[in-house]
Amino acid sequence: ILNVEQSPQSLHVQEGDSTNFTCSFPSSNFYALHWYRWETAKSPEALFVMTLNGDEKKKGRISATLNTKEGYSYLYIKGSQPEDSATYLCACPDSNYQLIWGAGTKLIIKP
Amino acid sequence: DSGVTQTPKHLITATGQRVTLRCSPRSGDLSVYWYQQSLDQGLQFLIQYYNGEERAKGNILERFSAQQFPDLHSELNLSSLELGDSALYFCASSVDLAGALSTDTQYFGPGTRLTVL
Numbered sequence: 001i002l003n004v005e006q007s008p009q010s011l012h013v014q015e016g017d018s019t020n021f022t023c024s025f026p027s028s029n030f031y032a033l034h035w036y037r038w039e040t041a042k043s044p045e046a047l048f049v050m051t052l053n054g055d056e057k058k059k060g061r062i063s064a065t066l067n068t069k070e071g072y073s074y075l076y077i078k079g080s081q082p083e084d085s086a087t088y089l090c091a092c093p094d095s096n097y098q099l100i101w102g103a104g105t106k107l108i109i110k111p
Numbered sequence: 112d113s114g115v116t117q118t119p120k121h122l123i124t125a126t127g128q129r130v131t132l133r134c135s136p137r138s139g140d141l142s143v144y145w146y147q148q149s150l151d152q153g154l155q156f157l158i159q160y161y162n163g164e165e166r167a168k169g170n171i172l173e174r175f176s177a178q179q180f181p182d183l184h185s186e187l188n189l190s191s192l193e194l195g196d197s198a199l200y201f202c203a204s205s206v207d208l209a210g211a212l213s214t215d216t217q218y219f220g221p222g223t224r225l226t227v228l
């Protein structure tokens with residue numbers, strides 16, 4: 001069974017600081033990695049889909065890297081702002097293309 | 112706004128009752144997914160429908176069932192409700208193109224919050 005893990009579970013960051021967190025997945029039978037952002041009282045929203053080893057994607061102050069050989073992806077947020085407070089989810093498709101979700105990293109930005 | 116709609120937004124009912132949650136996918140999306148998010152839990156995949164047919168089942172209880180209609184909207188039926196069924200239920204949809212299944216992005220609706228008293 002595919003297991004997707006995220007760390008840390010939660011993170012408190014001072015406004016203006018940069019931060020990063022991790023999504024780990026089995027390096028064998030890798031298809032893709034999805035990052036989603038889930039703000040409180042809203043629904044999850046897609047950030048990135050990554051497939052190639054070494055790939056880097058960027059959206060404003062948020063970027064993500066992918067290492068399929070060692071089975072991890074980092075999500076970076078540069079110059080954190082209060083609106084970045086959210087739970088960040090990663091997910092990988094299994095052999096039936098069903099997304100297996102990590103438990104998320106809850107990011108809290110302190111003003 | 113993802114383009115996925117869910118009704119109702121909130122639902123309060125009693126144990127033993129039956130409820131139906133409704134989802135309309137984004138225009139053009141053929142797949143609909145149902146998820147449950149209980150207190151302090153992550154997203155639990157329940158079931159997926161593709162163009163009217165059940166495609167995949169996750170951790171869905173036998174008391175729960177779903178269907179997708181010819182117009183592609185979907186309903187999730189929850190019966191013999193228990194206190195532990197109180198949760199946020201999300202519907203998501205995706206295009207689900209053959210050959211691009213692994214990179215298929217899911218678009219989530221606003222969710223239905225179910226409270227069982």
